[in-house]
Every structure is written in structure tokens, then in C-alpha cells.
Amino acid sequence: MPSAMDSKPVIIGLRIGQSYSSIAIINKDERADCIANEDGERQIPTMVAFSGDEELTGTQAKVQLLSNSKNTITQFRNFIGKSYEECKSIVSTGSAQLVDKDGQAAYKVEFKEEETIVTAQEACTKFIASLRESAENFLGQSVTGVVLAIPTYFDDEQKNSLRIATEKAGLRVLQLINEPSAAALAYEIGNVIISGQNPSTTNKYNDRIDVIVDLGSDSLDVSVMSVRSGMYTILGTTHDPDLGGAAFDELLAKHFANEFKRKTKIDIMDNKRALVKLRNSVEITKKTLSSSSTSTCSVESLAEGIDFHGNINRTRFEIMANKLFSRTLEIISEALKNNDLEPQSIDEVILVGGASRIPKLQSKLRDMFANPSTLIRQDFEPDEVVAYGCAFQGSLISTFADQLINDSLDTSITLIPHLLKSIGILNAKKEFITLIPENTPLPVRRNFTFSNYLENQKEIYIAIWEDKLLVEMVLKDLPEKKANELKIFITIEVDMDSKCFITAKELISDKKLEIEIDGKSK
């Protein structure tokens, strides 16, 4: 009989976007990669449709959206775990009718010639089940579990509902993780594997501040994250629910609708069906403009049986979209300001979301974060990187028992004190050298090696600072050595109660001083 050890767990990473979703796995060479569905798409439309007796999902649902919009459910991810009341004013165009089912957000569709009500959660289950199938077809084996990404603005109700939807789709949920954290983890682990190096080497503990800019289809999310010795803390997220790829589509749709009107005198701005057709088409126009300097938009029988064909160049598009670019930068500035940060203090800017591929946006971000030590991270596909992070996390915890995973997610483990102010040392040149930066989770312990500034320096003066002097120490009777030849080993430990332990030791003479400072309440 095969033992549990023989069958390696198969964990996938999933990100369910409002418009597109992706499935990631970890390859044999330890890299993350996305799986294409049966239609060859790695960005799988987040859609579920009912057509006659058939249930369709993903690409299959999208291709019939125009001919069967009233039975096609789109944009349902954000309605999961929400009441009908909360959702009714956010009507998405070109989708099945939103209705109230026992207070929940649901959709009315026709299936097998009968009116059927499908809740947002049920739609999600159907969709995730199809993703699981795609993954299993690709891998040739069953998937044992999943790590799922969630937007930072999901509340407990939504998280819970997504978890249930996923488990009903036959997938064991190992963990839900925030989208920006997944992206940051993807770069941390992915980069070590690719280059053998840590992403940024600000110091040996790899402390850094990341800004994760996620421009998706419907919304913009800017998260500021501090990374301290490999631990991630989101300092804040600034969210604009109306700024995403769709806003750019809307601009193009208006532009071509005007052109159509000029040519034919037909106004389609109140023609829902024509607008859906046009929006669908301009999304491709927009994507093409990210790689080519011109693009076209063609819609067969846009209105009154008349075809439309238009052109646009990148410069024109960029002028049209200038306001959206500015708004994006404003949200980023706001996110920085909320955390008292300046662009030059950011170590990495991580681009996430399909719409972050727009070249002009990237160049504006490079201008904003012009400091050469700020890395703009865009090596991974921006709409896949979140799924990569989930797959990496899945492989890290794949051998853990469910109980252990759950225990580690308890607030007693995750809600912990962080250092309020940086602790540092004033060196011989009176420069403040940060030893433990602010926002470091506690407890923490760090080691540093210092040296003597002067020849035959028999005493070493150690002054530990916060924004004020905390402690002064002197190591005495040290052996006479040339400058830089003594090795002074300093260890600083701060416990959960902000009690601080400092040890200084000269290695040759073994002279040692240990000091304990009581944490004082704020």
C-alpha cells in the first residue's frame, strides 16, 4: 500500500481577479509558473455562463458573452460574502441580472430552460472547480490543496465565503493570503532561485520598504509594506475602487463611439449592447498599444448593422489617459504620505495587475521613483505574480499539518508588537548607523561586528540611540592593535515587552559587557 510519504502533496496557487484569474504551480526546477487552461489562456476570464444545458466558464464563457450576456455572470468576485443590498448599486454592465437570494447577492439566469438563481458564492464554486480541473488536466494528478490570494479590502465575511466556495469546489484551502504580500513573496523567493541573490541588499538582514502597485481591471491598490529580516508587515493600503484597466477601456470606447457617430450619425452611448461590444473590442486595442505604437478597433455590426473600424496611436491614447495616470500617481503619493514616506525612501516598487503593463504608466512610475537605489520590479508577468507567490507559499507549507497551519494563523502569533523607532549606534564619525529599523516585529535579535577607529585604542565607546540617547557603554583594557583590527561583537535583542538586551564583546581579549534596559511604556 502506498504510504502518505509516497504521494507528494500537489498544491496550487490561485488568484481570482474581478476580471481574470490565474493558476500557478511550482515547477521541477523550483520556479513558479502559470498553467494555461484548455483554451490556451493563462489569464482566465473570471466568468461563468449558462447556455442551454451547458455550464461554461473562463474563456468559453467569455466568447459567448455578447450573444448570451443575460446568462453570463461576470465581476462576481467582489460580491462574494456580500448582501444584495450592498451590491445592488454597483451594477456591472453586460452581465446576468443581480437579484436578492435570502439577502445574498445572486444572479438570475436561464439554465436548462428554467429560471435559476445562482449566488455569487455558487458562481465562484463553479468557476474554481473549473480551475481545479484545468490544473488537474495539466498536471495529470489530483490537486490536494490551494493557497488563495485575496484583495486587502476583503472583510472576514468575504474571506469566509471565498473559503467555503473553494472547498465546495473540492479544493482544500491551506491559506488565504493578501495579494500584495503574495507578490512580494514571489519576488523574494523567485529572485533567490533565479539569481541566487536576495532582491535588494540594503543590508545583511535584507530590510526594505516595498510599495506594491496593483492596477487591475476594476481597481487600484497601493500597499506599503515593510520587510524586516524576511518578515512582512503591511503598513497600509490605499485603494481606488474606480481606477483600473476598465477605466482605460472606457476612454477608448468613448473615443471610438464619437468617431462612429461622426461617420454614421448614430449615437451608441445609450445602446447597451453596442457599448458592451465596443468595450470588449477596445480592451484588445488597449493591450496592443502596450506593445505597438498603433492599434485598431474593429466591431462587426456595431449598431444598425453597420461595422466599425478605427485606428489609434499610442501618443493619442496617452494624452487621453493622462488624467488616469495622474490619478494613479496621486494615490501612490497618498499611500506614501499616510506612512510618512518619501519616494526616495522606497527600496522596491513592485508592479502588479495587467494594466501596469501600460508603458506610459511605467515611465511615470520611473520618474516618480527616480532614486537609483529604488528598484522597479517588473520581471514577472504582473497579472501572474500574485499567483506565483501563492504557489511558493503553498510549497513552503505543503508538508505541514492543517492544525499547525491554522495555529500559526492565530492572532496570538500574527498580531505582535513592532519596534516604534529605529535603534542605532553612533559610530566614530558621529554617523547614526541603524541596527534595527523601525517596524521590526518583536522579539528581534541582531548581531553586528564593529572595529576600532584608532591605533592602540584601549577603550571602545558604544552609544546606543533611538531618537535620543538610550545607553552608553565602554569596553576597557583592550589589546593594542592597529586601527580596524579589533573585532567588537555587538548583539541587540528586544523582547515582546520592549525590554532591550545589549551585549558587547571584544573577541581577542574576550572582554564583555552585558546590559539590560527595561522597556518603558509609551
Next chain:
Amino acid sequence: MSQTQLVLDSPPPSWNEGEQFRIHCGISGGFMRRIEPIGSQFLAHARRKLNNHSFSEDER
């Protein structure tokens, strides 16, 4: 941090001979935040907390 930065001077002239240290004040209290439960360092943290281990016990 470059090596040339990591140098320490002799005590200031005002330092009393025989004195080993002066404690001026404790560090500011910690600020509660949620850490993201991801990555290997988090797992090490969770293991320490779940087993009630200190850093040194963890290294053994």
C-alpha cells in the same frame, strides 16, 4: 553598510574612569501590528511562538 562606517571611537573626555555604562532611558514601547503569515522567516517565528522558544533555544 560599508566597513569603514563600522568603527567605534574612544569614550568622550567627560567619561569617568571606572564607569562601565550609563543607562539614560528605555526604548519606546512596541506598536501592535499584524505580520503577514508568509515566507520562511514567518514560519520560524510561528514555530518559536508555538513552542515557546526563545531565539537561543531555537538555534540549538
